[in-house]
Amino acid sequence: MSDADPARPVPFRGGGFRPVAKRGTGIVVFLLLLALVEWGTRAGWIGNLTLPRPSDVGVTLVDLARSGQLWVHLIPSLTRLAVGSLLGVTVGIGVGVMIGLFSHVRAGLVPLVAALFPIPKIALLPLFVIWFGIDEASKYALIALGTFTPTVVSTYGAVDNVDRTLIRMGQSFGLSWLSIVRKIVLPGALPGILSGLRVSIAIGIILLVAAEMLGAQYGIGAYVLQAGSLYDLERLFAGVVILSALGVLTSAIVGVLERRLLVWRG
């Protein structure tokens, strides 16, 4: 190397591939989109049959809340979602843990779950109506079954992924089987179970709406269906906004759970 060679800083090649949540960015993107549509509908380059004006949707939402109709639809929906997914998720976690722990259960149930998973559950609604009646029970059952299968799959995957050396450690200190399950297997599987929960609940919301569209007087699904059949785009979109909000809310609840329960991950 000659003395004439200039000194240059080493070019930076690291960084990237580590997305971090930037506070508020999501809201800004959302607001920008809304502003764009608002402008488009007012200026006329978005026809009023293509998209409703966001401000009109907002007014519809406010009216809905004022008149009390919002609660008339929201409360049955929330109840169905809560009861159905609570049932599906608890049974799913229980079965998933059993599959993760016992060879016989695994051999017997994994093929069954694999067979159940791809069935579009909504196709079974008529069957559930025959079994459980036209009322709430059939909707609970549908949401429960829909959340059950993904929960089972993510739970037994999470149990399988628990560090075997930790279990070996528990055995080497003479811990009882129950202690190993309670203190090593379950906490170790919790991160996987919680991230599975996000998927399960989202599926639960989809099924909730589908079930309400097929047979319910009240509920967000029923509300959206009525609006749709009248081509009342403002109300249709108001319903969609409520559903999105429900999705964001449940996902945020899981996020809070993760932050509370998984402090140790740092």
Added chain:
Amino acid sequence: MDLTLEHITHRYSDVPVLQDISLHIPAGEILCIIGPSGCGKSTLLRLIGGLERPDSGQVLQLGTPPEGCLNPLTYVFQDFALLPWRSVGGNISLVLEDHGIRGKAADAIIADVLARTRLSDFRNALPRQLSGGMKQRVAIARALAVNPAVMLLDEPLSALDAQTRELLMEDLVALWTRQPFTGIYVTHNLAEAVRLGHRIAILSRRPGQLREVIKVETPLGDRHAGQPELESLQARLWQMMKDEAVAADQELLNV
């Protein structure tokens, strides 16, 4: 409590891993086991602690474990095996809870073992907040908490850097001097073997057979790094192991 291994032979599916190993480990003695990689050292340790069953032969405990011993055969693992969701104190209380030791009694034991491993200030820290050396000291504290008759250590210092290893070796010697424990210490580090072993057992390459057992006369407390007699012993061990190690290496290449 003494341990005796009688003609231990073990194979995994068709691969013989250990062949006819007989050893006696008297109470209060540390036996180091060295051997080329893959010769079955970890397997032997798992057999001794009852985590696996040998195909033939048996491991015998002679005499009863001392009073207050909760878990006679206790491991210290190479990768620490700490529960990441429990604090240092919680990891130790884990192994006490099953024996019905809780509250004040548990607190006293935890405080004692943390003091012995110089960790008293870290009782509420989570494992991810600790350095490798500290994690292994927590694992040693956890092992001490159950008052073991025999400690089974599988390369406990291998994941650590040289300085930390040196410090922890001194810690182990201090712990042993204060209260002699029986130890079986698997390592591939000859320096550790000559520092910590009352006797050193050398295994051949797979299938592991006992090649030789060497007694080290210098008392544990009088040994330190760079001592001429330890250096020459280490050189002798390396001479014995070299051919085996080269052959073991070739074997892995030929797989």
